[in-house]
Amino acid sequence: MTPIPVAILGGSGYTALELLHILLRHPSVRIEAITSRQEGTPWIGEVHPSLLGRCSVRMEPLNVDSLVARGVRCAFGCLPHGASMASLPMLLNRGIRVIDLSADYRLRDPNVYAQWYGESHEDLAYLAQAVYGLPELYGDEIPNAQLIANPGCYPQTGILGLAPLVAARAIEFTGIIIDSKSGVSGAGRTPKLTTHYPECNESISAYNIGKHRHTPEIEQALTDLAGEPVEVIFTPHLTPMDRGILSTIYATPKRSMTAEQLAGLYREFFAKMPFIRLRSTPPATKDVMHSNFVDIYVQLVRGKVVIVVAEDNLTRGASGVAVQNFNRMFGFDERTALL
Ligand SMILES: NC(=O)C1=CN([C@@H]2O[C@H](COP(=O)(O)OP(=O)(O)OC[C@H]3O[C@@H](n4cnc5c(N)ncnc54)[C@H](OP(=O)(O)O)[C@@H]3O)[C@@H](O)[C@H]2O)C=CC1
């Protein structure tokens, strides 16, 4: 089969690097273009030395006419939110399918976007068409999507960790606590004071308590599953590791259940989902490093359900699930290049 020509936008960043490492293993993909604001069209290996000898593509400014002329069929947007909705409509208008790794197209209600992101949404037309790309929940909508809103890194741990309980209406839909810890690469490659080495090394800190923009994303998906509003208290923490997210979730059962009934709910919900691993011991971030797996452990403790979820923020949290979506969009086995 002729490989599918793809473009990656925002080539200097961490998710672009992760995506390149995965796509270079994909038998049916050709990296046609890597776009960047960098001056002088550098080789990708000059910006990401781990790609030296593996990928000989020059970075180039974004030029949609050129991408169309070269037959690009899918573009991965690895840009910050805001920059995504400023660029991606140009590609979509020309028939290129897009997987957007930013948050711009994840929240269906533009008023909710404005409330949590502090800016109004500028592309209501494509927002209305976007499919939320969490394959385990919205998998049937992905093959025909022109625009995939790739899910956020933290939200995937909260949504997947709670999905079996919410779908079974087995827990209270308020007072759910999601306590998450992320490695520093979650903040991207662009330097910031909080992620400067002396600021974050040997230290753990909570941030954006009660106002992190992933709260409405988690609630939107869980509300879809429940058919009624679900409310969460989501608290992220920055931890001194390169990559990985560990979320510990606390929920209150609506009715009493045994450990076996609880485990059965999870087994049934995630049956046939190749990237969910139900664990008999609490997972660690190292167990999922560089993989597309989401590891989930669940236990009853003093009348509460405690769920521990581990994922790699760059692989499963961003670029791995983007390739999982790509595989579904273009009719490949969803595990291609990921297992
Ligand atoms: N890091 C993570 O774990 C996750 C990230 N995401 C999301 O994925 C997207 C990319 O994240 P990540 O790779 O970590 O971010 P980075 O900051 O590492 O990279 C983003 C890249 O986008 C380009 N860029 C930056 N600002 C602009 C701008 N104003 N206009 C156009 N291009 C710009 C730059 O590339 P260049 O200089 O080459 O132009 C930059 O390197 C973000 O929206 C992020 O929120 C989602 C899930 C997890």
Ligand SMILES: CC(=O)N[C@@H](CCC(=O)OP(=O)(O)O)C(=O)O
């Ligand atoms: C550790 C860290 O700073 N993490 C980022 C979230 C990661 C991310 O990329 O989220 P979006 O895809 O929704 O932009 C944060 O809390 O803002």
